Amino acid sequence: MSVKIAAGAVVCVESEIRGDVTIGPRTVVHPKARIIAEAGPIVIGEGNLIEEQALIINGYPENITPESEVEPKTMTIGMNNVFEVGCVSQALKIGDNNVIESKADVGRNVILTSGCIIGAFCQVNTCEVIPENTVIYGSGCMRRVQTERPQPQTLQLDFLMKILPNYHHLKKTVKASHNAS
Amino acid sequence: MASLLQPDRVVYLVRGEKKIRAPLSQLYFCRYCSELRSLECVSHEVDSHYCPSCLENMPSAEAKLKKNRCANCFDCPCCMHTLSTRATNIPAPLPDDPTKTAMKKAYYLACGFCRWTSRDVGMADKSVASGGWQEPENPHTQRINKLIEYYQQLAHREKQDRDRKKMARRRQCMPLAFSQHTIHVVEKYGLGTRLQRQRPGAPISSLSGLSLKEGEEQKDITIEPAPALDEVEPLPEDCYSRPISLPEVTTLRQRLLQPDFQPAGASQLHPRHKHLLMKRSLRCRKCEHNLIFAHPIPSKRESQVLLTLTNPVENITHVTLAPCEDDDPDDINSTAKVVVPGKQLVLAGKDAAAEYDELAEPQDFQDDPDVVAFRKSNKIGFFIKVIPQKEEDADVTVSFKIRHDFRNLAAPVRPSEEGGAAAAPAPAESIWLTHHVELRLGPLAP
Numbered sequence: 001m002s003v004k005i006a007a008g009a010v011v012c013v014e015s016e017i018r019g020d021v022t023i024g025p026r027t028v029v030h031p032k033a034r035i036i037a038e039a040g041p042i043v044i045g046e047g048n049l050i051e052e053q054a055l056i057i058n059g060y061p062e063n064i065t066p067e068s069e070v071e072p073k074t075m076t077i078g079m080n081n082v083f084e085v086g087c088v089s090q091a092l093k094i095g096d097n098n099v100i101e102s103k104a105d106v107g108r109n110v111i112l113t114s115g116c117i118i119g120a121f122c123q124v125n126t127c128e129v130i131p132e133n134t135v136i137y138g139s140g141c142m143r144r145v146q147t148e149r150p151q152p153q154t155l156q157l158d159f160l161m162k163i164l165p166n167y168h169h170l171k172k173t174v175k176a177s178h179n180a181s
Numbered sequence: 182m183a184s185l186l187q188p189d190r191v192v193y194l195v196r197g198e199k200k201i202r203a204p205l206s207q208l209y210f211c212r213y214c215s216e217l218r219s220l221e222c223v224s225h226e227v228d229s230h231y232c233p234s235c236l237e238n239m240p241s242a243e244a245k246l247k248k249n250r251c252a253n254c255f256d257c258p259c260c261m262h263t264l265s266t267r268a269t270n271i272p273a274p275l276p277d278d279p280t281k282t283a284m285k286k287a288y289y290l291a292c293g294f295c296r297w298t299s300r301d302v303g304m305a306d307k308s309v310a311s312g313g314w315q316e317p318e319n320p321h322t323q324r325i326n327k328l329i330e331y332y333q334q335l336a337h338r339e340k341q342d343r344d345r346k347k348m349a350r351r352r353q354c355m356p357l358a359f360s361q362h363t364i365h366v367v368e369k370y371g372l373g374t375r376l377q378r379q380r381p382g383a384p385i386s387s388l389s390g391l392s393l394k395e396g397e398e399q400k401d402i403t404i405e406p407a408p409a410l411d412e413v414e415p416l417p418e419d420c421y422s423r424p425i426s427l428p429e430v431t432t433l434r435q436r437l438l439q440p441d442f443q444p445a446g447a448s449q450l451h452p453r454h455k456h457l458l459m460k461r462s463l464r465c466r467k468c469e470h471n472l473i474f475a476h477p478i479p480s481k482r483e484s485q486v487l488l489t490l491t492n493p494v495e496n497i498t499h500v501t502l503a504p505c506e507d508d509d510p511d512d513i514n515s516t517a518k519v520v521v522p523g524k525q526l527v528l529a530g531k532d533a534a535a536e537y538d539e540l541a542e543p544q545d546f547q548d549d550p551d552v553v554a555f556r557k558s559n560k561i562g563f564f565i566k567v568i569p570q571k572e573e574d575a576d577v578t579v580s581f582k583i584r585h586d587f588r589n590l591a592a593p594v595r596p597s598e599e600g601g602a603a604a605a606p607a608p609a610e611s612i613w614l615t616h617h618v619e620l621r622l623g624p625l626a627p
Binding site for chain 1: 300
């Protein structure tokens with residue numbers, strides 16, 4: 001059970017992190033967030049914002065633990081992503097500047113490139129690469145392309161990194177031996 | 182609130198012109214007739230117009246001028262939600278000194294739901310927070326206005342001809358009678374016709390809207406007929422072979438919400454001003470009094486066969502349930518027999534201060550534990566037994582009658598018979614109301 005938290009990351013003690021997880025600098029993990037690496041390691045980049053009750057899970061498909069040994073796949077998450085309250089993300093590869101809004105559900109076979117926004121309560125279970133700057137919204141998961149990527153939440157991140165330590169204990173940071181590519 | 186999610190579970194029967202079964206949240210109660218009314222048993226009147234986002238009220242005439250749209254608020258052309266104005270800081274050269282740049286605020290419109298921004302269609306950021314946004318001009322406006330004027334004039338001329346003919350035939354008829362008939366013709370081409378209701382005896386006000394006076398010489402407006410073209414623009418060559426890029430094409434709904442332009446490409450979707458909504462006032466058709474909204478008489482929330490009754494008024498209410506008779510003409514839907522508690526149920530009154538009052542006296546009702554499951558302030562839960570009749574997996578529907586007493590505190594005061602300076606109001610009497618209720622309990626468990 002190795003959780004490597006880089007210096008500069010703010011990870012609250014009440015969050016549940018299981019398995020082999022690497023968290024980059026300037027990432028904020030709120031209390032009650034869950035990052036579970038069952039079927040392989042999770043590597044999270046820098047500047048990400050993982051809010052309460054968000055669930056990032058690298059689990060076995062359909063929750064069935066395979067009997068024979070399956071090669072563990074690494075889940076990579078890039079920079080400046082936002083996982084809003086209550087979302088569930090199982091996507092194996094997430095790029096930069098994506099926003100997964102509240103209660104959205106991203107399946108395992110989806111690959112988010114960059115600038116994608118998965119709207120609130122949208123369930124994306126397809127097997128595809130979502131092109132850049134796509135917005136998925138609405139009860140029918142309508143899509144459209146926006147012209148500019150969502151702005152990184154630097155102000156919010158700075159604010160949280162100042163305020164959260166005042167009210168929560170933080171998990172100890174460990175210098176990661178190697179950074180995720 | 183379960184009633185928001187499952188509105189069709191409990192329906193009440195409304196005996197109006199037609200027999201309508203509707204959930205309580207969609208019904209009204211007329212205090213004067215003491216009967217349930219549905220939306221079809223009431224007549225609607227337009228009260229006023231208001232914008233749903235800025236809640237600005239405007240009189241009907243102003244709304245007509247602005248084509249029923251709000252001046253300040255915009256709708257997202259993509260997902261029809263309300264657009265919000267956002268500000269960014271952009272460096273802009275100072276007007277005095279072009280070499281220095283200062284941060285100026287620039288405003289743009291953005292949708293919080295689908296993330297559409299006004300920059301997507303190429304609208305430049307404005308420097309004022311509101312009022313800077315222009316709707317694009319419709320290229321056909323002039324032609325349309327000309328056509329409207331021509332047809333208005335034509336209608337007026339037709340009306341005058343008809344009046345003249347009728348005057349010649351019957352000299353004694355009231356001028357109102359035939360003009361009312363021809364009002365219809367004028368209103369065919371007039372603007373804002375729905376504002377005038379056909380009230381017998383009302384003066385003819387529609388004519389004043391056209392600002393035409395009898396006997397005045399009219400400018401003859403002529404219009405050219407639309408030119409018919411022999412050649413139509415051919416389709417582009419790659420019309421069938423070019424792959425469609427779906428994000429660039431507008432959906433039918435987006436296109437038809439802007440009937441002036443009907444843009445086919447998403448880059449031409451401009452925001453429109455928000456449509457105004459109307460506040461309606463409802464009138465009971467029988468007694469012509471204005472209704473109040475959904476007077477919530479006992480509402481039922483069902484869980485298995487435990488039903489809940491909530492008492493919204495402040496008096497104690499007595500409720501009796503009775504099963505439907507065998508040959509009840511209203512009882513067409515039930516597929517199960519129901520055994521309802523025969524005794525009268527007593528509901529305590531609603532006490533708004535009860536939740537703040539820590540020393541509330543416990544309510545002293547003798548409850549039969551077989552019948553009453555729980556009692557909480559003005560709510561009561563009670564059991565009914567349901568015996569499904571059919572074996573197959575049909576929807577189990579149960580109907581019964583509920584009878585309760587209702588004290589009409591808002592009824593008009595009847596003056597006492599002795600007269601006198603201060604007429605003592607007659608005490609509000611309780612009346613007993615009976616409603617026919619149907620419950621849809623869902624399919625039978627296998």
